[in-house]
Amino acid sequence: MSSSTRLLSIDPATGETVWEGAPGDVDAAVAKARAALPAWARRPLAERIAYCRSYQEVVRENADEFARLIASETGKPLWETKTEVAAVAAKVDISITAHEERTGTRQGEVQGVHQVIRHKPHGVLAVLGPYNFPAHLPNGHIVPALIAGNTIVFKPSEFTPAVAEYMVQCWEKAGLPEGVLNLVQGAGETGRALAGHADIDGLLFTGSATTGAALHRQFAETPGKILALEMGGNNPLIVWDAQDLEATAALIAQSAYLSAGQRCTCARRLIVEDGKEGPLIDALTAIIDRIVVGEPFDDPQPFMGPVIDNRAADRLEAGYADLVERGAKVIRPLVRPRADRPFLTPALVDVTGVSGIPDEEHFGPLLQLYRVPDFDAAMAVANDTRFGLSAGLMGGDRALYDRFWAESRAGIVNWNRPTNGAASNAPFGGIGLSGNHKPSAYYAADYCAFPVASLEADAVTGTIAVGLKPKV
Numbered sequence: 001m002s003s004s005t006r007l008l009s010i011d012p013a014t015g016e017t018v019w020e021g022a023p024g025d026v027d028a029a030v031a032k033a034r035a036a037l038p039a040w041a042r043r044p045l046a047e048r049i050a051y052c053r054s055y056q057e058v059v060r061e062n063a064d065e066f067a068r069l070i071a072s073e074t075g076k077p078l079w080e081t082k083t084e085v086a087a088v089a090a091k092v093d094i095s096i097t098a099h100e101e102r103t104g105t106r107q108g109e110v111q112g113v114h115q116v117i118r119h120k121p122h123g124v125l126a127v128l129g130p131y132n133f134p135a136h137l138p139n140g141h142i143v144p145a146l147i148a149g150n151t152i153v154f155k156p157s158e159f160t161p162a163v164a165e166y167m168v169q170c171w172e173k174a175g176l177p178e179g180v181l182n183l184v185q186g187a188g189e190t191g192r193a194l195a196g197h198a199d200i201d202g203l204l205f206t207g208s209a210t211t212g213a214a215l216h217r218q219f220a221e222t223p224g225k226i227l228a229l230e231m232g233g234n235n236p237l238i239v240w241d242a243q244d245l246e247a248t249a250a251l252i253a254q255s256a257y258l259s260a261g262q263r264c265t266c267a268r269r270l271i272v273e274d275g276k277e278g279p280l281i282d283a284l285t286a287i288i289d290r291i292v293v294g295e296p297f298d299d300p301q302p303f304m305g306p307v308i309d310n311r312a313a314d315r316l317e318a319g320y321a322d323l324v325e326r327g328a329k330v331i332r333p334l335v336r337p338r339a340d341r342p343f344l345t346p347a348l349v350d351v352t353g354v355s356g357i358p359d360e361e362h363f364g365p366l367l368q369l370y371r372v373p374d375f376d377a378a379m380a381v382a383n384d385t386r387f388g389l390s391a392g393l394m395g396g397d398r399a400l401y402d403r404f405w406a407e408s409r410a411g412i413v414n415w416n417r418p419t420n421g422a423a424s425n426a427p428f429g430g431i432g433l434s435g436n437h438k439p440s441a442y443y444a445a446d447y448c449a450f451p452v453a454s455l456e457a458d459a460v461t462g463t464i465a466v467g468l469k470p471k472v
Contacts, residue, residue: 233389
């Protein structure tokens with residue numbers, strides 16, 4: 001949370017202050033990045049990679065402390081934040097490979113002339129990070145951008161300033177030259193100032209569709225600046241002719257409730273065949289009733305912790321109440337065990353036949369059930385959204401999955417796997433309100449550099465064969 005003069009980061013599980021500080025100076029941060037750009041861009045690729053590998057080692061050496069900080073600031077269970085830190089370190093190797101594959105030098109010959117395709121950095125890039133993966137997701141922009149030769153101004157979520165500060169300190173311990181990566185803390189006004197700064201060359205964003213749309217409008221008159229948007233999803237999960245109901249139910253629960261539902265790829269809509277859903281719902285509710293919601297350092301570990309803050313919990317409770325008021329049947333309620341803290345139990349509501357349901361992302365543990373008569377109707381419901389990030393099918397045969405893959409509108413399409421299962425060595429992004437056709441993860445290399453096509457000869461040779469008057 002922030003005030004007009006100070007920023008406060010609050011542990012959502014305990015209410016204790018994790019970090020306190022002042023908003024940063026956007027102009028100063030951009031100026032430092034601009035001053036550091038020429039020398040950093042001129043460094044050989046091998047040297048830039050060496051700094052990234054040193055950073056990787058620092059992260060690994062401090063993995064436990066890093067994971068505990070993420071858990072304190074986000075409320076996520078420690079087991080989960082350990083996987084986030086591991087992903088931060090692994091991103092270095094993946095980004096090095098992606099840079100070579102996606103933007104490496106290519107040479108050939110065109111009509112006897114040497115042809116070369118190389119890539120250049122954009123320049124000073126702003127990175128706006130989210131709170132749900134406060135290290136992994138901005139790291140997925142920062143590492144490939146640095147490898148490509150850009151300098152960076154990084155503004156994290158105001159909910160997770162301590163994690164951002166720690167990550168930048170890891171780069172400093174790795175010896176990264178001053179000014180190459182600049183941290184500027186702040187809330188929404190700081191983000192808007194950075195996004196609108198005249199001296200940045202682009203913006204890399206992960207966050208909500210509402211903020212992403214505002215950034216798109218803000219960049220409408222600056223086509224010369226790169227804008228990469230990775231936003232949320234109202235993600236469908238179809239279950240059709242599934243045989244192992246317990247395994248299916250486990251993957252549904254993972255899809256809907258992992259990270260307390262605070263993943264942009266979480267399933268929001270469960271679509272099943274009407275009249276055959278009973279055994280599946282029984283298996284799913286049996287798992288829901290066993291899910292442990294708790295604090296990040298509890299022993300034994302919980303499956304999920306709180307959502308990020310009380311305001312987020314308030315919004316989810318309001319969204320749940322709206323569905324119920326519209327006629328949704330409660331299968332498992334959204335319960336807030338402590339009024340003063342943002343813990344929520346996983347909810348499942350049947351919205352079949354309910355009209356006027358808003359096409360929005362409920363960023364928490366709230367799953368909506370749709371019962372449909374046939375697979376045509378299932379596909380229609382799945383695609384009835386302006387979003388297009390993740391979609392999944394569980395059950396069916398290869399022919400049904402081939403149809404699902406062909407007809408679904410999403411950037412991530414999974415079969416018999418959770419909707420929030422995504423590989424770091426693959427592109428990550430969506431269509432519609434989920435992105436602007438610049439997927440991240442492995443394809444981040446694409447938006448961190450631009451191609452330069454060259455025809456090169458050692459000497460000047462040439463004649464004009466047509467259209468000249470005779471020599472006199």
